[in-house]
Amino acid sequence: MPHMREVKTCDRCRHFKRRCDLLKPSCSRCVQAGVRCSFENPGSGGVSSASAPNGSSVSPVLKYEDNPDGKNGLISPSDSVEETSEQKLLINSLSGAVDASSLADDSTTVAGPSSGGGAHAGQRVVRKRKRNCLSCLRCHRLKVKCDKELPCGRCKSSGNGRECYYSYNKGPNGGKFPCPTVPNPSSGSEITKSTQATWHVSHEPRGSSHWRDLMTKIAHLTTKESPTLTTALENVATNACLANFTLPGNFPFGTPGATKYYARDAVVKLVESERPRCQTYIDRYINLLDCVNPILDVAVFQRELEAYWQDTNSVSLCWLAQLLMVMGLGAFATPSHEEPSIATELMMGAEACLMQTPFMFRPTFASLKATCLMVVAKQVCNPTCWFVDSCWSLLGLLVRMCFIFGLPQDSSEGMDAAERSSRRRLWLTILYLDIKLSLPTGMPPLTRPDELSSLKSMPELGEHSGLQQILSESLPVVLSILVQLNSGNDQIPYPEVLRYNAQIRALMAHAQRVCTNELQRTTVDIYLRRCLMVLHRPFALHLDGPTMFPESYWSSLECSLAVLMHYRNFWYEDPAHRYDLVGRAFTHEFFSAALQASVHVLRPDAPLAGAAGTGCEIVPRQIILDTLKSCVEIWQGEQHKSVCWRTSYNVLHAIMGLMPDSDMEELETTPTS
Secondary structure (H helix, E strand, C coil), X not given: CCCCXXXXXXXXXXXXXXXXXXXXXXXXXXXXXXXXXXXXXCCCCCCCCEECCCCCEECXXXXXXXXXXXXXXXXXXXXXXXXXXXXXXXXXXXXXXXXXXXXXXXXXXXXXXXXXXXXXXXXXXXXXXCCCXXXXXXXXXXXXXXXXXXXXHHHHHCCCHHHCCCCECCCCCCCCCECCCCCCHHHCXXXXXXXXXXXXXXXXXXXXXXXXXXXXHXXXXXXXXXXXXXXXHHCCCCCHHHCCCCCCCCCCCCCHHHHHHCCHHHHXXXXXXXXXXXXXXXXXXXXXXXXXXXXXXXXXXXXXXXXXXXXXXXXXXXXXXXXXXXXXXXXXXXXXXXXXXXXXXXXXXHHHHHHCCCCCCCCCHHHHHHHHXXXXXXXXXXXXXXXXXXXXXXXXXXXXXXXXXXXXXXXXXXXXXXXXXXHHHHHHHHHHXXXXXXXXXXXXXXXXXXXXXXXXXXXXXXXXXXXXXXXXXXXXXXXXXXXXXXXXXXXXXXXXXXXXXXXXXXXXXXXXXXXXXXXXXXXXXXXXXXXXXXXXXXXHCCCCHHHHCHHHHHHHHHHHHHHHHHHHHHHHCCXXXXXXXXXXXXXXXXXXXXXXXXXXHHCCCCCCCCCHHHCCCCCCHHHHHHHHHHHHHHHHHHHHHCHHHXXXXXXXXXXXXXXXXXXXXXXXXXXXX
């Protein structure tokens, strides 16, 4: 029979696992807390159980409040008989009388013994202390000090940098959103090094439009080892891409911060608090973001907004979600030194409104626009590579919602011209977003060219007609290219590549004539040139590319330099215009263009002087280097906004150091902003 060690501490110190000084009739900790010590009860003396009259063992019920060193109360076993009626009252209050704000603040403990008829007056809600785990999970598990870097010093020094996880994000909204990639310790399976891939090939199912092939080519062209490049790739934690994000990773699904807006009154109060700035937010969104991704019918939206101000109950939750997303994006685009927190709150309200509607199986036109705005928000607000994948997943849901709603079908019965125009505009924008997300992620597009029959008869599209016309003409061609590139089929034959090249270049020239807005011309040019880059890439990277496939070789270089010039223009504009937010949606395009230009310069046989006969105006090698250096400087100034951007800067900086005739000392001494 095992030896049973006698318990000498009082019940309260034993419960809180604190050292008891064993003073009787009351220990010092119980005296300090102002509670009754179990030593005062005759026969308790630290005994945790007593024998019942029938011989069974009965464990006493102890109710503690708060922490062991604070002013709290203890309901001891001797009080349980006297307070039976009060316990029933406490149970009732816990089941229905605790208000919503208490539940939101983790108010799970209600206690406070009282006597007589003052039971209600004696009750109080004790809020638990809320503490986030600031250390990484590995340091927390080993109970060692963590420097809270990403990855932390201990994980890096032990070779576990890729296994450094934090349970909460470390960005400007630190602690608001839980990290969705934290491994579950209870599952018994931890990520090991054998399952980790290199950073730039961490996702295997990637098509040839992804920039993974460019990194592989650069690795083959570098004849000497680059410790800087190796460090840039290895010192990135697996979940580092989730740091410094404005929206949670799974937005708009299940964000804890959205629960406080599930009551319609809370949403109305949030909108009313921003009413003086509401029109400013809307104008900012329309002029900057809706211009390049047309979603709203501005005239109809303004009329609906006026009706809302007259009666806040006259609109649906879907429309409220749309309004909150427009205001949130406009607030985010407002010039400021820091990203405004009100933008995040408005988008949390939009999520709460949308989640209370049957948008998955009975979508409305307003819910489609609200979801499309959320895709745009994830691109603009979170400049990380993982959120591009997240956008692609959310867009898949949106495309299927469109088919349920009947948006792609060309059924115009019972619709006026304005409604038909609004439907076609939204569908074209969704297809446009689909292509812009499939190109950088290397994933197949969510729609097929044979599903675009409704685009043949386009109605009048109003102020965005130039952009919509280019999109309707280019979508079938670009989708055909992407389906072949990212579906894992055989490589596109070179004669077919030349045919596609001629069609896209004709569209590029046409876009410069019909797109009247400067932002529209720039974004369409990036979109078409990016398509040319991925179309020509397999032939441009060929060992004999300059001689066997000269059209692909020079077109690839020309397009990469043109995209880098657009990149510089976005970031060198007046900061008050916030054109950099438009450029955030093309971050992968800029990174791919920099890698593509680097490949051309690193090639030892690069014939940069023989471009006159191909029709492309190619600049000398030194000017290409200068262009790359200026773009790397932009990455350097933006690296504090995202771990992905910092890693991209480190990679490009290391590549520039490997180039001939390059001097990176100026960049190393340039202060980061």
